[in-house]
């Protein structure tokens with residue numbers, strides 16, 4: 001006798017739905033000649049991800065005005081907030097107001 005497959009139906013909670021929308025990407029951070037491979041969630045700024053991983057990079061204002069968190073995007077894609085101070089086609093970004101848009105993005109903090 002064959003076992004019947006029982007399909008369970010369950011509702012997707014709001015929290016699970018929200019987690020589905022947040023996509024994770026890998027970001028590689030080069031700081032003081034060391035490479036750090038970090039997981040970036042789409043709704044967190046690069047500075048926040050770096051600080052959560054106990055990497056102490058220079059920063060101050062966290063709103064894009066002091067420019068102490070400047071970094072160079074070597075490959076991949078990063079998007080700055082609409083209030084970004086850096087030129088659109090510049091390879092330099094402010095990590096406190098920038099978000100990872102492409103997997104395996106590499107940034108170098110100078």
Ligand code: FES
Pocket residue numbers: 059060061062063064065066067068069070094095096097
């Ligand atoms: S911390 Fe001031 S610009 Fe990023």
